[in-house]
Amino acid sequence: MSCPLVTLLLGGARSGKSRYAESLVTAEAPPWTYIATAEPFDNEMKARIEAHKARRTAGWRSFEAPRGLAQTLQRAPSLQPLLIDCLTLWLSNILLGDLDLEAQIAALEEALAKRQASTVLVANEVGLGIVPENALARRFRDEAGWLNQRLAAKAGRVIFMVAGMPMIVKDRQQ
Amino acid sequence: MSCPLVTLLLGGARSGKSRYAESLVTAEAPPWTYIATAEPFDNEMKARIEAHKARRTAGWRSFEAPRGLAQTLQRAPSLQPLLIDCLTLWLSNILLGDLDLEAQIAALEEALAKRQASTVLVANEVGLGIVPENALARRFRDEAGWLNQRLAAKAGRVIFMVAGMPMIVKDRQQ
Amino acid sequence: MSCPLVTLLLGGARSGKSRYAESLVTAEAPPWTYIATAEPFDNEMKARIEAHKARRTAGWRSFEAPRGLAQTLQRAPSLQPLLIDCLTLWLSNILLGDLDLEAQIAALEEALAKRQASTVLVANEVGLGIVPENALARRFRDEAGWLNQRLAAKAGRVIFMVAGMPMIVKDRQQ
Numbered sequence: 001m002s003c004p005l006v007t008l009l010l011g012g013a014r015s016g017k018s019r020y021a022e023s024l025v026t027a028e029a030p031p032w033t034y035i036a037t038a039e040p041f042d043n044e045m046k047a048r049i050e051a052h053k054a055r056r057t058a059g060w061r062s063f064e065a066p067r068g069l070a071q072t073l074q075r076a077p078s079l080q081p082l083l084i085d086c087l088t089l090w091l092s093n094i095l096l097g098d099l100d101l102e103a104q105i106a107a108l109e110e111a112l113a114k115r116q117a118s119t120v121l122v123a124n125e126v127g128l129g130i131v132p133e134n135a136l137a138r139r140f141r142d143e144a145g146w147l148n149q150r151l152a153a154k155a156g157r158v159i160f161m162v163a164g165m166p167m168i169v170k171d172r173q174q
Numbered sequence: 175m176s177c178p179l180v181t182l183l184l185g186g187a188r189s190g191k192s193r194y195a196e197s198l199v200t201a202e203a204p205p206w207t208y209i210a211t212a213e214p215f216d217n218e219m220k221a222r223i224e225a226h227k228a229r230r231t232a233g234w235r236s237f238e239a240p241r242g243l244a245q246t247l248q249r250a251p252s253l254q255p256l257l258i259d260c261l262t263l264w265l266s267n268i269l270l271g272d273l274d275l276e277a278q279i280a281a282l283e284e285a286l287a288k289r290q291a292s293t294v295l296v297a298n299e300v301g302l303g304i305v306p307e308n309a310l311a312r313r314f315r316d317e318a319g320w321l322n323q324r325l326a327a328k329a330g331r332v333i334f335m336v337a338g339m340p341m342i343v344k345d346r347q348q
Numbered sequence: 349m350s351c352p353l354v355t356l357l358l359g360g361a362r363s364g365k366s367r368y369a370e371s372l373v374t375a376e377a378p379p380w381t382y383i384a385t386a387e388p389f390d391n392e393m394k395a396r397i398e399a400h401k402a403r404r405t406a407g408w409r410s411f412e413a414p415r416g417l418a419q420t421l422q423r424a425p426s427l428q429p430l431l432i433d434c435l436t437l438w439l440s441n442i443l444l445g446d447l448d449l450e451a452q453i454a455a456l457e458e459a460l461a462k463r464q465a466s467t468v469l470v471a472n473e474v475g476l477g478i479v480p481e482n483a484l485a486r487r488f489r490d491e492a493g494w495l496n497q498r499l500a501a502k503a504g505r506v507i508f509m510v511a512g513m514p515m516i517v518k519d520r521q522q
Contacts, residue, residue, distance in 0.1 A: 008511070010510060010511055011301075012299065012300075012301030012302035012303075012319065012476065013301035013302075013305070013315055013316065013319055014301050014315065014316050014318070014319020014320055014322075014323065015301060015319060015323070016323045044312075125302050125360065125510070125511075126302070126303060126304050126305075126360075127302075127303075127359075127360030127361035127362050127363060128186065128302035128303060128360035128361075128473050128474070128475075128476035128477065129302060129303020129304060129360075129474060129475075129476060129477020129478070129480075130303065130474050130477060130480050130485050130488070130489055131361070131474075132304050137304050138392075140304070141304055141361055141362065142361065142362050144362070145360065145361055145362020145363060145511075146362055148362075148511040148512075149362065149363070149364045149511050149512035151511075152510075152511035152512050152513055153512060158510070158511060158513055160510045160515070162184060162299070162326075162332070162334045162343045163182070163184055163299075163319075163322040163323050163325075163326035163332060163343070164322075164323035164326050164327060165326055165332055165343045165344050167334070167341070167343055167515070169510045169511070169513045169515055170513050185475075186473065186474075186475030186476035186477075186493065187475035187476075187479070187489055187490065187493055188475050188489065188490050188492070188493020188494055188496075188497065189475060189493060189497070190497045218486075299476050300476070300477060300478050300479075301476075301477075302360065302476035302477060303476060303477020303478060304477070306477075306478050311478050314478070315478055336358060336473070336500075336506070336508045336517045337356070337358055337473075337493075337496040337497050337499075337500035337506060337517070338496075338497035338500050338501060339500055339506055339517045339518050341508070341515070341517055
């Protein structure tokens with residue numbers, strides 16, 4: 001099961017992932033679908049969500065899916081360009097909610113395989129620092145890396161962002 | 175306002191940024207200008223500064239600009255190759271000194287746009303690990319990432335260093 | 349002293365380094381040699397070692413070298429493809445064991461230069477996060493970065509892994 005229309009956009013914190021992902025989607029004709037996975041549980045997160053919203057103008061239809069991502073994705077218009085921002089926050093919500101991660105990922109992959117238009121997934125690369133002392137952080141780091149590998153293997157395109165600039169890791173969409 | 179003569183050299187700790195940056199500058203005819211932003215406030219930093227100095231031989235003229243970077247840059251010879259090492263330490267000095275970051279960055283950009291010779295900027299990529307627990311570290315990580323994005327957008331060339339080897343992210347100097 | 353047959357495979361945690369390294373080695377004719385540097389001192393590490401072992405099928409001959417890596421490498425068949433997984437764990441063992449790091453690295457380089465078949469070295473990139481607060485972690489990060497630079501300079505090929513996908517950093521084997 002591959003997902004040729006899927007682009008996985010990886011990068012560190014403040015590497016310009018969201019902005020570049022939006023530019024990929026809006027390069028196509030509207031309407032565009034946006035699925036946000038963030039939950040505004042503190043002021044830092046609220047401010048970030050508002051900044052992202054302010055950047056998205058008319059033409060976007062937005063959904064919030066902090067957990068039920070596969071279901072939301074299946075209800076979204078399959079023939080319109082779509083952006084999920086971001087998978088790593090969603091993973092964090094799944095782990096904190098103690099949900100069945102494998103079932104959630106399998107459902108997400110199934111929904112992605114049904115997409116019939118460009119689908120951009122934003123995810124964080126979190127494994128390039130020193131091993132965290134905290135066991136939960138280590139587990140999160142492991143699961144985030146495995147999720148990225150799993151989706152990268154199926155995606156038609158994988159991009160690594162450096163300072164707002166895309167580096168092409170894999171491209172079968174050309 | 176773009177800075178076609180500017181090369182932004184990004185990389186992690188001990189990725190060989192300084193050495194490679196020096197090689198880019200010294201590939202051109204001397205004299206070369208070096209602007210250091212480090213302050214020798216502890217022994218670790220003193221040792222690092224000395225090691226960097228020992229590597230730079232005749233042909234270099236050095237300035238220290240832990241904070242007033244734009245002013246130092248404007249006083250440096252505009253027609254000679256120049257290296258700033260590094261922007262991330264400078265950012266840290268600005269944040270710790272509680273100076274007006276936006277004004278400082280705007281002045282730096284203005285000085286960079288006036289350069290008429292090769293200008294290499296070294297900066298750290300610090301956003302590829304787990305989210306820091308410390309709020310100040312998170313803010314520093316955010317500001318460092320935004321500064322890198324902002325300069326990368328204007329630079330003629332962006333290079334990502336991996337184990338002493340350059341990966342070209344953007345090149346409009348060719 | 350260069351090591352044209354050596355491939356240095358760098359990447360973060362859970363970036364698919366081991367799996368890709370194994371695929372490079374097993375693309376050649378067996379038998380293959382595997383040198384593990386991990387010590388199973390806790391359950392997390394034991395589980396990881398077992399998962400790696402389960403993946404390697406017939407055709408592999410395995411050695412364990414948590415410290416005496418150069419000696420083990422010299423005893424391994426020089427004409428057969430070989431994988432060392434991983435150098436960063438070995439570095440950690442050398443530092444924790446308070447052994448002479450420079451002598452160990454020099455012996456490793458000498459053994460690598462004698463190799464007459466494909467030799468894949470796996471290593472972690474750990475320098476792309478925030479500066480660690482812990483001085484020992486900073487030293488480990490420095491030494492890991494320097495070791496990677498030193499081996500990258502001599503290797504015929506350097507690859508940076510992102511989500512299980514290879515990005516070519518240097519290639520003199522083509």
